[in-house]
Amino acid sequence: MKKSVSIIGGGTAGLMVAAFLDAEKYDINIYEKKASIGRKFLVAGDGGFNLTHSESMGPFIKRYEPSPFLMSALTQFTNQDFIQWLKNNDIPTFTGSSKRIFPVKGIKPIDVLKKIKNVLNVNKVTIHCNHAFSGWNSKNQIQFDNGKLIESDLTIYALGGASWKVTGSDGRWISLFSQKGIKTVPFIASNCTFNINWPTLFIKNHHGTPLKNISICINDKKQLGEVVITHFGLEGNAIYALSSEIQEAIARKVDPIIYIDFKPSLSQEIILDKLKHTSQNITQTLKNKLKLPTAIIDLIKSKTSKDEFLQKATLARMIKSFPLKIIKAGPIDKAISTKGGISVNAVDSTFQLKKMKNHYCIGEMIDWNAPTGGYLIQGCVSMGFHLAKNLND
DSSP states (O other), X not given: XXXXXXXXXXXXXXXXXXXXXXXXXXXXXXXXXXXXXXXXXXXXXGGOOOOEEOOXXXXXXXXXXXHHHHHHHHHHSOHHHHHHHHHHTTOOEEEOTTSEEEEOTTOOHHHHHHXXXXXXXXXXXXXXXXXXXXXXXXXXXXXXXXXXXEOOSEEEEOOOOSSOXXXXXXXXXXXXXXXXXXXXXXXXXXXXXXXOOOOHHHHHHHTTOEEEXXXXXXXXXXXXXXXXXXXXXXXXXXXXXXXXXXXXXXXXXXXXXXXXXXXXXXXXXXXXXXXXXXXXXXXXXXXXXXXXXXXXXXXXXXXXXXXXXXXXXXXXXXXXXXXXXXXXXXXXXXXXXXXXXXXXXXXXXXXXXXXXXXXXXXXXXXXXBOOTTTHHHHHHHHHHHHHHHHHHO
């Protein structure tokens, strides 16, 4: 006789564990709070639909925090395994110049979701929408806001984090688990914008300007990439990847200072040499010899006196290590992802809750973190596969 599996949450992690479970062993049901599944999956596609990253597994795993927690899942179902799975399900992909993996041109996020739904149909998965999880009753039955109660042999929670609440991922469930005595960690924004107090004239002239091919450093961590200047501060992959380090400094009530290298391909000595050996004025040298855009030149000018700007050694240092003070993180609801949720110490190696036998947690509702670029989706997919494999064996 089949065992019953209830998956609470129809996001990436919930859909993928349902896709990999053995339908010959399990009667599989998904309960989703919104009117349709995969809402955050679709929203993620608005900014460039990268499904995973082509990086080799050594450095790939190190992108995750904490890496040991997700190592088994990521090695059991790697980025290459996911690419092959997508291909097998009529979702061909290509590797972009950033080494991110995208569906081939013409395949939209909704098309990928439809393919995943087809897999679920073949796997005899039943989907129940408009079922918002509201905890457990005195008999430990699952409760929903619509009054429905369910009992299952196995329950898998894939409730998501606390960003983009319009998609259903609002993190309100965290208090319900805390009340059960399960260790949780407060949610904070990750892969988010950070606030900077820009000079008035600078932001008036350069709001919306991208800074490309730069690197940003805080403490000992450096990230190459690009950012966009906004009225609020900075957004983009080069600063998203430093979210944990910046948030830790904010939590310690230390003013986080990031350092931007505007020319990571050149040493400070080479920059200084270019500044010294020219007949042009400093501004023209920065534009013509160093190819610095006006936004960067204006930013440097806004933070230096006229004498400092004309001192070539000082200017070379500023180009290689320009300090910016972070005021605060952007709103959690507008973050790409969140850190926090169920503590990694509250689940075992199969993601089973230590205090609730046959109850499992996967996806962004657990306190792990990864940068943008396909790592977040891959983490959820690998967790779904890892749990399904353990239940199938």
